[in-house]
Amino acid sequence: MKPKFAKTGLFFLILSFSLFLTLGMSWAATSGPEKEGGKLPVVTKPSGPAEKVEKFVVRGREYGYESIDNSECLGCHKKINQRKFAQSVHGANSCNSCHYDITDINVHAEARKARIHAGPVTCHRCHKKEAEEHYASAHFLNDIQCKDCHQDIHEMTPWKGDKVRVIKTCTTCHSYDGYSESVHGKAVLEGNPDSATCSDCHGLHKIPLLKGDEPKTVEFRKEFHTEVCQKCHADKEMMERNKVFLIATQTYYESYHGKVEHLGYPKLVAGCTDCHGFHNILPPDNPKSLISEGRLVETCGKCHRHANANFVQ
């Protein structure tokens, strides 16, 4: 390399290096403090006429409302048992925390046809999560509101995850469809908290549409024919506790049916419920079961039209 060339090259190298160095350092310096600054604005409670009126707290929210003493309501509304209401889960509330449009008892007593908002319009003020879930559910779309399931609204005690109560509530309208004889049903009715009740598969409030109006999407079929079962059947500990076939989900996903389902094409292959049934799930030694020896050809034959006795071996 010629000396002049080398000198110029070195000069430019040092120049560009120092340029980049200063640029980089100044960039680093400016982006630093941003991370520590900027506090979130503090939420302050609005001040208002609340000081003058009796306040009470329902689910962490303050209501500066003039509440009416329950005994005043129950003086006329004798059907509601005051003791049971007090012991219920809403016992700490006043009547007009739900029936909030009753502001003055005298006006209400004199008016004929006093309107009472008792449906979801009121429940959602506190039960926001459930209201959200219910809003898009099959029940709401068929005009079934909170009170239709929660008929004992004034006496409701906390359910504490009692699955039998769930069954009782659902079957006020829906038929058993073989559930009470099924493996799941029997276990729940015996008090096993692991087994599946209506809400474990269908959800409590967020009940999606299924038959008939079922959105014919792939995800839907995948969810309700197979995925919903995985919640428990993929949990090895739970299965072991209850002496259920441990590797059911594992072997399913190793099979052709499972692989195609996992890849996202559940319409083409069998999901859990296509073979085992939905509500009437029975062990294979029960002749009524869809997977009993006598019924296998019929079950497999739902898709494999040419199935014969050999096929199901």
Next chain:
Amino acid sequence: MLYGTFVLMTGLLVSVFGVFWLHTFLWWRKDFWEKRELRARGIFFPQHVRPDEAGHIYRRFSLFDIVIHFTMMVTFIGLVLTGLPLKFSHAPWAIGLMHFLGGARMAGLIHRICAGITFAYFGTTMAYIAYFLFFKKIRGNPGFFQRLFGPDSLSPRWKDIQDIIGMIRWFLNKGPKPRFDRWTYWEKFDFLAVFWGMFAIGFSGLMLWFPGFFTLFLPGWILNIATIVHSDEALLASGFIFTVHFFNTHFRPSKFPIDTVIFTGRFPKYELVEERQEHYRRLLAENRLETYRDKYPSVGTDLFSTIVGFAMVAIGLLCVFLIAWEFLV
């Protein structure tokens, strides 16, 4: 029974890959070293041909061979691409690939179409073998056994054993490179592996394709065995082709990056002399060498061979990568 099948198949895969990957590694090392030595000494030009004969081209594969190999190549890739997302359905790339193929139903359709074509060329090959063994007019009119174990046959023979031993010696710097006739032992193995694969993969595939028919006289659990056999044999076949076969034909230092002879059907004289010396001498002795003389491939052939060849090799390497991901990640 099912577990036993699994053990057997896995054992087969491990042993085949174990042996052949070792062979490949040893070959690579020797080839790399030899090429280095030649180049360090300034030798870039093939040694065994006169400069004025360097451009002489000889035919190796007939049009029939080329068409069959091309068909086989395309359908094989089709089968592998449609089969992989199913076998490795829990891999992160499986859903994407299945979607790319048009969904499970479409992939299944493509798979069966390629399988059908595979059966077709298998039948054609069987017919050709019958023709070669019984009807083809060959000089000297050799008998059945002479044809089967002769130099132009793809059947293994004693010379192949000698060649294998010779190659291992050469790998370990203990002997000269063996002199090969028309078909080397690794080419014969490639052919016979597919041959054997047809029975295993093809037959189990047919069982899975027509379960109703086969369960008329077979018990249903045979379908589970068929699934294991089909998917493991296919893994063996594809893994072997994309690693061992690709190395033997394309990636060895002396052939890299690609050997287009399978599409052009022709190779230059120095290759015939250096790599198929027995064949060369036999042709000279029988005065038949010049009957194989051919023209340099046309532009079209050249372009097609290189581009399509590269495309296939690339897809094959992609498949290897996907399979390797499955086992290593």
